[in-house]
Amino acid sequence: MDYKAFVEEQIASIRSAVGDHLAINALSGGVDSSVVTVLGHRSLGKQLKTVFIENGLMRKDEPERVVKLFAGMGIPVQLVDARADFLNALKGLTDPEEKRNAITRTFYEKVFGKLAREIGAGFLFHGTILTDIEETVAGIKRQHNILAQVGIDPEKEYGYQVLEPLKTLRKDGVREVAKVLGLPAEIAQRIPFPGPALATRIVGEVTEERLATVRDATAIVEEELRDTEAFQYMAVLLNDRATGIMNGKRDFGQIIVVRCIHSVDARTATAVELPWKKLQRICERVTALKGVNRCLYDLTPKPPATIEYI
Numbered sequence: 001m002d003y004k005a006f007v008e009e010q011i012a013s014i015r016s017a018v019g020d021h022l023a024i025n026a027l028s029g030g031v032d033s034s035v036v037t038v039l040g041h042r043s044l045g046k047q048l049k050t051v052f053i054e055n056g057l058m059r060k061d062e063p064e065r066v067v068k069l070f071a072g073m074g075i076p077v078q079l080v081d082a083r084a085d086f087l088n089a090l091k092g093l094t095d096p097e098e099k100r101n102a103i104t105r106t107f108y109e110k111v112f113g114k115l116a117r118e119i120g121a122g123f124l125f126h127g128t129i130l131t132d133i134e135e136t137v138a139g140i141k142r143q144h145n146i147l148a149q150v151g152i153d154p155e156k157e158y159g160y161q162v163l164e165p166l167k168t169l170r171k172d173g174v175r176e177v178a179k180v181l182g183l184p185a186e187i188a189q190r191i192p193f194p195g196p197a198l199a200t201r202i203v204g205e206v207t208e209e210r211l212a213t214v215r216d217a218t219a220i221v222e223e224e225l226r227d228t229e230a231f232q233y234m235a236v237l238l239n240d241r242a243t244g245i246m247n248g249k250r251d252f253g254q255i256i257v258v259r260c261i262h263s264v265d266a267r268t269a270t271a272v273e274l275p276w277k278k279l280q281r282i283c284e285r286v287t288a289l290k291g292v293n294r295c296l297y298d299l300t301p302k303p304p305a306t307i308e309y310i
C-alpha cells in the first residue's frame, strides 16, 4: 500500500467533508488518536480543536506528558478534567460490556457532546481502526469508539458527524501513516493502548483505589519491558484475591497479571517468551506494591483469549 497517497487522499477527503465547519477530536496519546490528531490538523488547521479528556483511567503522568508532546509539535491540546464523570458512571459496574458502555456513553454524550456543542463542532474525528470494527461486528467486543457499526446514529443522538479516517487500516498500517506524517518514533512505535484505558485492565469494579494499583503496576511493567520488541505489554488487576504473607502475618491480597504479547495487527497474538530473570524482577517490584501479594504471567494466545481483560 502507498501510505503517502493514503495520507493525501485522507487530507483531501477530510477537507471536502468538513468544509468551513469546525471539528473536534479527542487525543488519548495512543498511536491511533495521535495519527488522527496530526492528520486532522494537517487538513484543517485551526478549524480542528483537539482535547485530551482526563477520564481518570489514564496511565501515570499521561495527560500532562501528551499535552506537552503535542505542544512541542505545534498542536495545541486542551486538557479537560472529566474524572468525576467517568468514575461516577463506572460505580458499581462489574460486567465488561456494561463498563465499556458506561465509558462510551459518558465520553460521547456527557463530555464530548457538551464540548462539541460549546465550540459548535459539526464533526468529530475518531481513531477507529479496522480491527475495532471487525471485532465489534463479530460480537467479540464492543469497542468504545464504534458507533455507526452498532447502530448508533451520532448525528441524531449527539448532534455531530463522526469521521474515521483510519477505519480501513490495521495497527501496522497506522504506524506506517505515522511515519509518513513525520511523527516521532516515541509515538509511531508506541505500544497500543485502548480507549477505555486502564478500565480494560481491571476485572470487576473500577474504583480510585483499584485504579491506583493497576496504574502503579502498569508503570513498572512498561518500564521493565520497554526494550522488548513486543507488540504490547500491560498489567491487569484481577477481581480475585489470594492468601499470602505480609510482615509475617496472613494476608488476603490482590493479584496482578502481566501480559506481554507478539502480534502484527492485534487479531491474533502469542505470549512473549520473556527471560526468567526479567519476570522475577517484575514479580518482585509488582508484589512490593501496597496490597498486592501475587504476580502472574499470562501465557494465553489470542484466540482463545483477547489481548485485554474486559
Ligand code: XMP
Pocket: 132, 135, 141, 142, 143, 144, 145, 192, 193, 194, 195, 196, 200, 232, 266, 302, 305, 306, 307, 308, 309
Ligand atoms: P483485544 O482485547 O480485543 O484487543 O484483543 C485488540 C487490540 O485493541 C486494543 N483495544 C482497544 N482499543 N478501544 C481501543 O481503542 C477499545 O475499546 C479497545 N479494546 C481493546 C487492545 O489494547 C489491543 O491492542
